[in-house]
Amino acid sequence: MTDDAQRRALEESLHPGMGAGDDGRGQNSPSTSGVRRALGTTIGEFHGNSCGLGEVVISFEDVHKSFGKNTVYRGMNLDVRLGETLTIIGGSGQGKSVCLKLMIGLLQADAGKVLYYGHDVADMDAEALRQVRMRVSMVFQGGALFDSMTIGQNVGYALREHTDMSDAEIRERAVESLELVGLGPSTHRGIMDQVPAALSGGMVKRVALARSIALRPEVILYDEPTTGLDPSNCNRIARMIRKLQRELGVTSIVVTHDMTTAWYVADRVAMLYDKQFPFVDEVEAFRAIENPVVRDFIEGRTS
Template identity: 60%
Template sequence: MAPIIELRNVYKRFGDNVIYEDMSFAVEAGETFTIIGGSGMGKSVCLKLMIGLLPYEAGHVLYRGKEVGEMDAENLRELRRNVAMVFQGGALFDSMSVFDNVTYALREHTKMSDQEMLERARECLDMVGLGYDKEILYRMPASLSGGMRKRAALARSIAIKPEVILYDEPTTGLDPANIERIGHMIRKLQKELGVTSIVVTHDMPIAWNCSNRVAMLWQRKFPYIGTPAEIQANPAPEVHEFINGIYHEDQD
């Protein structure tokens, strides 16, 4: 089967800061593919390349075989309807209620009735563990805790039922129960809706428990890609040290 997203021989730099050099990998439809690697190496950049938020100098970034860098405004709109990104900061519109935030894409892209939108919003808020708060739909983002905002932003991303969800550190700042809840949600979306997920995380349990494959970014490429068991058993010192959080004083 053709991959749903493929990056082939990609080169990306910001001035002298070279992020990717001849980097390639492919994500199959329906899999949960997790990207790990040190801070500042380019994991978020990788997600942004996939939805055309950043240009690349050379190589191919393909969504269902179509070159993202060559898409016009209409194609990009369609791409971003199918591939939803959950940003690190959990970007909500501060001037809109949770209901208006969660249903934003539904109003943009569908002809759902108010009642249908209400039902979908409740379903999505339940999925992210905010359904217990009966008033949540009418609250403004400023009145939510950081973790609640993050989960409301997740609800917003899944409301449109995208084909692919890109998660940029979805569990940062959440307590252990909510980390587990997000992991459960990623697995549930895959199992019940066949969603393809690409997850950037520093949370090893999320990587091991949710992923079909894990890819480790190292020296501007993804030389280590495999099942969680394969990555855990990989003898390369950089993999072993990274996944086990081994720190050398001489690295400072």
């Protein structure tokens, strides 16, 4: 992907539909009051102390989605709860990535609702949608770093574009974010000024994680975070996902084919099958499901 294409993809994931003439600076630093202004007082209450663990952050209600004759979802329902890590599993091409894209409005449902704190994403204006995207961060397959920018610039990109933080504050936040993914100055001196080409695949994935947490999102969506990594880097990324959930209190949704990662990171597992999520449960209960469709999948007897 060229830098321009990467920038557009990231830009689109952060705030598609942003009106002409709005450069996204200054007024857009993440704040609860911004969300309250954008979405009304109800959502503000959720971001205050009134929302306990287990409250629903994102929910799909009877969602239908097709691409031409290819039906991906037919009457799909799913809840994501505050503070949990929900792992989404399912066969290739069944719609796991589409599910993540529906969550942040990169794709629209044909029918049904995708709700963020009870507010339908389809009804949000550009400002409300942008506020959601400041809080729901997506880590793309492959990292999608800008090749021509340094690591520090990559990690600080969204802060520069969407907040009024000073250069010094952005640098400090970038260092902090890299530290959280194990790439801090004590272990990786100078990494801020390197370019992505100088890093290993595992490090690129960790930098992508650092970039996704720089805005301190409330929800992180991970699309195949361990694909293409060796087992030791897979473990490292899985540990990072857990650590970020613990230390930043983020709600996480992880799409993965790798069952070791799935079991390790998940509080709950949702399996996509036949255009819906018929099997959703906490890890231990999920592992005990006797339905042959689930058993075949988790024991590796289907793709």
